[in-house]
Structure formats: structure tokens, C-alpha cells
Amino acid sequence: MNIAFSSCPNDTFTFHALVHGLVPDAPPVEVTYADIDQTNYWAANQEGPEVMKISFAALPWVLDHYRLLSCGGALGRGCGPLVLTKEDQNDPRFLEGKTVAVPSDRSTAYLLFRLWTAQNLNEAVGDIRIMPFDDIMPAVERGEVDAGLVIHEARFTYHNYGLHMLQDLGEWWETDTGFPIPLGAIIARRSVDHQKVEEWIRESVDHAWAHPEDSNDYVMEHSQEMAPEVAQQHIDLYVNEFTRNLGEDGWAAVRVFLERAADEGLVPDFPREALTEKE
Template sequence: MKIAYSPCPNDTFVFHALVHGLVPGTPKFDVTYADIDVTNGLAASSTELDILKISYAALPWALPEYKLVPCGGALGRGCGPLVLRAGADESTPADAAALSGKRVAVPSERSTAYLLFRLWAARSVPGGVGEIVVMPFHEIMPAVRDGRIDAGLVIHEARFTYRNYGLSQIVDLGNWWESDTGLPIPLGAILARRSLDLEQIREWIQASVAYAWQHPEASRSYVMEHAQEMDPQVAKAHIDLYVNEFTSSLGDDGFAAVTTLLERAVAEGLVPEMDVAALRS
């Protein structure tokens, strides 16, 4: 059976038991390690992968071939993307109206970060932003600093490093989303091909998550092998943040977060029309 997920610590921690034969009754897995932007594209175009992780924002394009597995993914709090501007002074709140008609760099147009940005901008930026420029994640902060772009949407570790570039926040989109909805941010979704037994796959993944929590040391070498020279304490913090109650089961709050995000995105024309309610069936 072919499975694809990222080499990030949360994914390797969750799937370690499953792909190493530690969950009884599972087949042998052929693993592809790929960034989520790659798997987003594969979900919309490939007919080879059986199980894969993508961004929830890419889910509407994947539904013809795949169905949402209600566990194994990533939802979180306090980990939202930031919109940054040049200038290090954060003592004066930024004016969102200053983004009207401006050029904004983003790392992907099929990501939850991008959907959150567009949903926030639709409410907060008069007339909307101007040009959206997709560029590699690592180029965004230097481009904002150097004035080649008016603002940038950043994720992950940039939350902790943006001040090194002389930048300041316009908005923390995670704070905005959580205060507006009371819900976690839907980040990564696990999909399975529609021809497979979804209930069986759910049981396998939940068993893998349970094993990971019961035997946290078992996956350490596997996690660090794929963690791209990440410090072990950073990898642990990454796992602790993204592997949580929603990983074991989406539950009511998890499904509410996913449906709210996608319903709003459909209403703004950011994703294709879809039957959001059917995700739970």
C-alpha cells in the first residue's frame, strides 16, 4: 500500500508504528516523503497513492478520488501564520488598510495559511489586497525587508525569527481565527482512496497514534532521521504542538473547524464548490 507524508517530526511520529509493522493486521507500506505542497498536487492529479497527508485547504481538489480520514492529521492552537511588513516597531498597531492594493508574497495558494489570509483580508482590507505573489518560503522575509514586496505571509519557525529581518506583524492570523471562531486551525488532513475501507484505515491510524503515545522513545531514531538536522528538543516541541487530541480523532470541534474554514472559503470563491457536510459521512 502506498502512503505519502512529510518528513516533519509530527508525521513521522504518528506514522512510525503503522509503516514499521507495529500495528497488527496492516499491509506493508511503501512510503513517499514529500513536502505538503507536493502532496497537495499529488492528491489532485495522482492515481497511485492510497493514503496521503495534504493541507485542508487543498481538500476540495482531492475529493473526487479521496475521502477524509477523521484522524492522523494536524489541527492546532497558537500556531497561526503571520502577515509581516517592513519596520521593526510593533508598539503602534499596524493598519490593515495599508495593504489595500498592495503586493503580498505567499508560500502557496493551496494552504490553510493562504485561506486564512484571504478570509481575513476580505473583512479587514478595504478593496482587498492587490497582487498575490507566490515565492519560496525562505525568500519571503528578505523580500519584505528589501522592499521588493509590500507584505509577506509566513509560517512555522518564521514566528520566532522575523524580528531578525527588521520586520513587524500586521496580524497574527491564528489569533484572528481563534478569536473569531473559537476553533483550532485546520492544518494537515489525512486522505484515503475512496475504493479503500475507510473504517479500517481509521483504526490502523488511531492504533499507530496510540502506539506513538504509549512508546514515545520507539520512534525517536526514525523521527530524527527525517528531521533535517533539527535539534531533538525542537523536534519534541514540534510533536507536542501538532500531535494532540485532534490527531487521535477530529471530534466535533475538529470537524467544526474544517467545515467552517471550507464553508467560508467556498463563499469567497477561494476553493471549488463542495458538499462540506459530506466530509463527515
């Protein structure tokens, strides 16, 4: 089975057992490590592996050919993207007409940002500049952009750049909707036995929790020189019960998120029944 996911600690922790043959009856797995922005476009273009991780925000472009799986992804509370500025700001309208760096224009972070600005700004943001996520904080620090939208471990490290948080978009989303924030989704081609794949991924998650030491070397090998304590924070934040099973709240969070985005014209319309567990 071919699978693509990122080199981030939450993904390597989640899939370690499956990749290393520790899940009974699962087939051998060939992994492609790819940034989620890359897999978003692979899936939309019907390219790439049978199973992959993409952003929940990219689902409307892929649901004709892929099915959302109920496990392996990343949802949660207290783990949303942040809007950062060089100077300490507390008024969202600071962003009106400003240049903002974002890691992707087809990501949960970006859709949340657009939904939040639509609700809180009187005038539009100025330029949106797409750049690799690890370049965003240095660009804000140097004053090359007025603000940056950051994800992943940046929420733990932005103080190192002397930056300030204008908004925690996850906090806004949870307050506004009551739902967890949908970040990364696992999808499988419709030709794949999705129930079997879900079973294997769920067993991989269970193994990771039962034997966390097993994945340490694998996680750190792919963690891009991240400090071990930061990698562990990353895992603790993004691997949770929603990773094992979306559940009623998880499925509802995804539907509300993408329905809002579709209503705002930020994503293509999509068959709403495709985002139900019984689809």
C-alpha cells in the same frame, strides 16, 4: 500501502510506528516524503498514493475521489500561520497594494489569509508571490516582498530574521469562529477501507505518545537540520487530540472553514455531506 506525507516533525512523529511495522496487523508501508503543496495537486489530479496528507484547503478539489479521514491530521489552537513584515506594523491596511509572499495558493494558510484580508482591508492586496516556505522570511528580510505568510516552525524562528508579526491568523480565526484551525488533512482513496486505515493511524499516534523516544532518530533524520528543541516544539504544537480524532469540534471547524471559503468563491463548491463523520 502507499502513503505520502511531509518530512515535518509532526508527520514523522505521527506515522513513525506505522512506517516501521510497529502497528499490529497493518500492512507494510511505502512512504513518499512530499511537501503538502505537491500532495495537494497530486490528489486533485487523482495521482499519488492511496493515503496522503494534504491541506484542508485542498479538500474541495478532491472529495469526488478521496475521503477525509478522522485522524492523523493537524488541527489546533495557537498554531496558525503568521503574516510577517520587516517593519513593525499593526494596521492590516498596510498590505493594500503590497506584494505578499505565500507558500501556496491552495493551502489553509492562504485561504485564511484571503478570508482575513476580505474582512480587514478596504482595498485588495497587490501581488501574491508563491515561493518555497523556507525562502519567505529571507525575502521579507531583504525587502524583496512587503510581507510574508509563514507556516510551521517559522512561528518559532521569525525573530531571528528581525521580522515582526502583523497578524497571527490562527488567533484571528479562533476569535472569529471559536473553532480550532484546520491545517493538514489525511485522505484516503474511496476504494480503500478507510476504517482500517483510521484504526492503524490511531494506533500509530497512540504508540508515538506512549513511546516518544522511539521516533527521535526518525524525526531528526527528516527534520531538515532543525534544532531538536524546535522539532519538539513543532510536535507539541501540531500533534494533539485532534490528530487522534477530529471529534465534533474538528469536523465542525473544517465545515465552517470550507463553507466560508466556498461562499467567498475561493474554492469550488462541494457536497457538504462529504465533510461529516458519517459520510
